[in-house]
Amino acid sequence: MNQGFYKHMAAASLFKRCVVSPIQYRSCNSTASSRQSIKVQVEDYDQKWEKIRTAKPFSEFLTDKFNRKHNYLRISLTERCNLRCQYCMPEEGVQLTPKKNILTYEEIIKLATIFVKEGVTKIRLTGGEPLVHPKIINIIGSLNELKNYGLEDIGITTNGITLKRHLPSLKAAGLTHINVSLDSLIPAKFEFFTRRKGHSKVLESIDTALNIGYKPVKVNCVVMKNQNDDEILDFVEWTKDKHVDVRFIEYMPFDGNKWNDKKMIKYSDMLNKIKKSYPDVQRQDDELSSTSKTFKIPGYKGSFGFISSMTENFCSGCNRLRITADGNLKVCLFGNSEVDLKDLLRNGGTEDEILQIIGAAVGRKHARHAGMFNIQKMKNRPMILIGGYCHSKSNNDEYYTQYNKIFQSTSDNYEDHYNNIFNQSKFSHTDEEGRAQMVNVGEKSVTNRTALASGKIRLSSEAFRLVVENKHKKGDVLTVAKIAGIQGTKQTSNLIPLCHNINLDGVDINFDLDRENNEIVVRVSIECHAKTGVEMEALVGVSTSLLTIYDMIKAVDKTAIIFDVKLDKKFGGKSGLFINK
Numbered sequence: 293m294n295q296g297f298y299k300h301m302a303a304a305s306l307f308k309r310c311v312v313s314p315i316q317y318r319s320c321n322s323t324a325s326s327r328q329s330i331k332v333q334v335e336d337y338d339q340k341w342e343k344i345r346t347a348k349p350f351s352e353f354l355t356d357k358f359n360r361k362h363n364y365l366r367i368s369l370t371e372r373c374n375l376r377c378q379y380c381m382p383e384e385g386v387q388l389t390p391k392k393n394i395l396t397y398e399e400i401i402k403l404a405t406i407f408v409k410e411g412v413t414k415i416r417l418t419g420g421e422p423l424v425h426p427k428i429i430n431i432i433g434s435l436n437e438l439k440n441y442g443l444e445d446i447g448i449t450t451n452g453i454t455l456k457r458h459l460p461s462l463k464a465a466g467l468t469h470i471n472v473s474l475d476s477l478i479p480a481k482f483e484f485f486t487r488r489k490g491h492s493k494v495l496e497s498i499d500t501a502l503n504i505g506y507k508p509v510k511v512n513c514v515v516m517k518n519q520n521d522d523e524i525l526d527f528v529e530w531t532k533d534k535h536v537d538v539r540f541i542e543y544m545p546f547d548g549n550k551w552n553d554k555k556m557i558k559y560s561d562m563l564n565k566i567k568k569s570y571p572d573v574q575r576q577d578d579e580l581s582s583t584s585k586t587f588k589i590p591g592y593k594g595s596f597g598f599i600s601s602m603t604e605n606f607c608s609g610c611n612r613l614r615i616t617a618d619g620n621l622k623v624c625l626f627g628n629s630e631v632d633l634k635d636l637l638r639n640g641g642t643e644d645e646i647l648q649i650i651g652a653a654v655g656r657k658h659a660r661h662a663g664m665f666n667i668q669k670m671k672n673r674p675m676i677l678i679g680g681y682c683h684s685k686s687n688n689d690e691y692y693t694q695y696n697k698i699f700q701s702t703s704d705n706y707e708d709h710y711n712n713i714f715n716q717s718k719f720s721h722t723d724e725e726g727r728a729q730m731v732n733v734g735e736k737s738v739t740n741r742t743a744l745a746s747g748k749i750r751l752s753s754e755a756f757r758l759v760v761e762n763k764h765k766k767g768d769v770l771t772v773a774k775i776a777g778i779q780g781t782k783q784t785s786n787l788i789p790l791c792h793n794i795n796l797d798g799v800d801i802n803f804d805l806d807r808e809n810n811e812i813v814v815r816v817s818i819e820c821h822a823k824t825g826v827e828m829e830a831l832v833g834v835s836t837s838l839l840t841i842y843d844m845i846k847a848v849d850k851t852a853i854i855f856d857v858k859l860d861k862k863f864g865g866k867s868g869l870f871i872n873k
């Protein structure tokens with residue numbers, strides 16, 4: 293049973309008692325003593341409420357093996373952004389996920405609802421820049437309705453560029469908390485860090501948010517050595533008259549941001565610096581799950597704190613899960629394992645199936661992140677995409693491995709499919725005399741079917757460079773390979789003798805570049821409405837594409853190897869969803 297449900301049952305039962313109980317009835321008379329009685333009753337109510345709130349079992353799906361209860365969901369709405377912060381985006385930019393693979397407004401709300409019904413009480417919208425999402429107000433409005441199921445807080449983390457003009461509607465829609473990123477109080481430095489103008493807009497946004505009652509506004513400041521560490525004391529002084537909570541963030545490594553520990557300033561060093569100028573600085577109480585260690589200068593309106601993810605992690609109290617803009621669940625900011633909730637939703641996964649997948653992923657969450665030096669070596673998305681498609685080999689491999697593991701352990705479909713194959717006593721593609729025959733599918737029904745296949749080619753480093761940099765004298769290898777793949781899928785029934793001729797609705801071909809191993813991973817996904825599946829089409833597409841790469845680079849690399857050609861996933865027909873283990 294979910295937390296929101298419990299909460300409302302509890303509220304309902306208490307309310308009922310308030311209406312019918314003689315004690316409560318008496319306390320409703322308006323004498324001084326009865327007013328006292330009302331106060332006692334209200335306190336009593338609060339205590340009872342708290343007891344009930346904490347006593348109820350929290351969703352098993354959102355509880356990990358370290359008993360951490362994940363009641364905080366971060367949803368990345370978009371990969372797009374109107375700034376280009378140096379520490380967040382690789383210099384060369386990021387390849388955006390095609391729009392069709394980004395969660396829609398409806399899908400966001402559907403997923404959020406599942407999580408809230410299971411006990412999530414806080415949702416933070418992030419990105420990319422969440423305020424560039426065209427439906428931001430509708431999203432917040434719909435999330436606001438989830439307050440009926442136990443959602444308490446709806447926050448946003450924004451760069452503040454367009455916040456000011458959105459504020460009235462954000463507030464009206466139900467936004468409760470605002471965090472704004474600001475790494476410098478100096479306009480020129482801001483422009484350098486973000487590669488864009490807009491410093492004064494951010495400051496105005498913060499002031500307007502404070503004026504309309506968002507208190508405090510949390511201000512995120514990523515501190516980088518020799519870049520903005522000279523402003524730490526200015527930021528502290530800024531808290532004197534403003535109800536802001538400035539959080540100094542240790543610079544974190546993500547794909548493409550050229551992190552090294554020499555660019556990072558440790559939290560302890562920042563605090564020591566502050567203590568020299570403000571010896572009476574006071575530590576404040578923080579919740580166990582807080583990212584920040586909060587401090588205050590006595591008499592100052594605002595506060596400041598440190599997000600010490602690198603030198604002193606706060607993983608033991610972690611209560612966070614995140615959904616990326618392309619619909620993957622990431623159980624840890626620094627973990628590269630992801631499960632695809634979007635595909636499951638789009639392939640008709642039931643709420644129960646989705647919860648099983650979520651539960652399995654949460655169950656495998658590690659106690660803590662791997663440590664800053666290991667994180668640095670790990671493949672992860674650039675920060676802006678933790679909120680696109682996995683572009684690196686290890687990401688994808690890990691993703692599929694994890695996905696498969698989960699699915700195998702939580703669904704019958706895989707087993708059914710397996711049994712179907714191995715319990716067949718007769719070969720279906722040969723007749724009684726052992727001659728090949730094409731299976732009659734006339735009796736089967738037309739269903740929506742998809743298949744996803746992949747394969748790899750390993751090149752010499754020189755050939756890989758030529759392909760990736762598009763400098764091969766034969767031309768643009770990946771574009772030709774893509775076209776070849778598409779052609780291949782359409783030729784399948786001509787090439788493979790017993791294959792039916794299927795009308796394809798759509799073919800999508802993507803390449804992942806594994807720079808460490810000089811490998812190109814080709815992924816083909818196909819959709820159709822047909823009586824039989826399209827896995828052969830996907831496999832032929834992968835093979836044709838790989839062979840085309842081979843053909844184009846063979847003059848410069850005779851050692852290329854094609855390998856790992858396989859069906860990854862298939863959906864539709866009698867056997868439902870199949871995921872290759």
Ligand SMILES: Nc1nc2c(ncn2[C@@H]2O[C@H](COP(=O)(O)OP(=O)(O)OP(=O)(O)O)[C@@H](O)[C@H]2O)c(=O)[nH]1
Nearest residue numbers: 416418447449471510512541582583599601612625
């Ligand atoms: N290690 C770790 N750091 C996180 C996580 N979420 C956010 N952070 C850090 O917190 C910084 C600020 O993130 P925000 O989006 O403002 O979120 P927050 O600090 O969780 O905000 P609150 O909900 O107000 O607590 C990020 O830049 C990260 O450095 C997380 O799950 N793990």
Ligand SMILES: C[S@@+](CC[C@H](N)C(=O)[O-])C[C@H]1O[C@@H](n2cnc3c(N)ncnc32)[C@H](O)[C@@H]1O
Nearest residue numbers: 379380419420421449450451473512543544675
């Ligand atoms: C990725 S942004 C998305 C939300 C919004 N665009 C913004 O800038 O607030 C979320 C937070 O991550 C922080 N961030 C991004 N890259 C970081 C890094 N390498 N180290 C520490 N924090 C980082 C940003 O400062 C910001 O506060």
Ligand code: SF4
Nearest residue numbers: 373375377380420451
């Ligand atoms: S930190 Fe935020 S504002 Fe800056 S590039 Fe990343 S997503 Fe955009």
Ligand code: SF4
Nearest residue numbers: 606607610624625661
């Ligand atoms: S690093 Fe992972 S486990 Fe640690 S607090 Fe962040 S999300 Fe939670």
